[in-house]
Amino acid sequence: MNNDHNGSLRDEEIVAIIVQENKIDLFHILYDRYSKKVRDKCYSLLKNKELAEDAVQNIFERTFEKLKSFKGNSSFSSWLYSITYNYCIDFLRVKNKLHYPDWNNNNEIPEIIDETEEDLTEINYSRLMKIFEMIHPEEKALLLMKYNDELPINQIGKSLRISESAAKMRIKRARARVVFLYRKIYAEAY
């Protein structure tokens, strides 16, 4: 198969060829397809270009090493993104000594807003991103995994090393916090 043909293959087909035929040079196709998206995700959590670049290299190395364990139960991109979030959160847990229970204790949500009574259709994207910078990085990662990348809940749990029930409840709380902060800070938007 030539490179042109390989370039039209689906991600999962490329993974299968790499694993079954040991054509490791095809991995660059996956790198080319996803390195920018992975870099953007890393930067959004790590907030440092050099760290994000290092993270991209480490994440693709880790992904390559784990390729044989990719079962195809989800898309390759979902799997890659769950490795990406896991890497970034583990990095921050070590480097920044992230401690979610302590942070959550010190940042209790004053009020859980009943969303049926709120008009959430006029949310402004740039304002929402500012709110995302105010919440804990683990909550931000959870919301991005669930609502931006639409990862399945079992992968979200694995990424943060928490159970599926804990993932669901933390996503719920993160969302409640975002709604509360948005209303508090941008009240005039309602």
Next chain:
Amino acid sequence: MKSLIKNLFLRRTLKPPAAVIKGFSDSFHDSINIEWSKTGKVYEALFYEQEIEKIARFDKKGILLEIRTNIAPASLAEPSRSAAFANGEIMNVIEINRENKVFYEVIVRENPVKRILLLLNDQAEILARKVL
């Protein structure tokens, strides 16, 4: 990122059968922000009640199968607290009420990047242990 706002705020939730809605309403009077999903034959509501996250599971007849309640790590009572703490720092606790029995799903951390999932009964016996 374009779909983020839509996915985050557009309320897409399953509509369960009337019997399940009734079963839920009978058990949870002060619930808000209810999100329904279905796995296999089980209907699941994720919601707030008195500012606490809860998950309730029902069969298709509206019979309540299980309630999961998020509780603060510091609120885990003895002797379950000591049993869990022997495995690491307590990071997350979910109380499970199933068939009139109480269990605790506890996540502890051994170090910043190693977390362990424990399942305890109300006698503080560890029934299951899994590295996450």
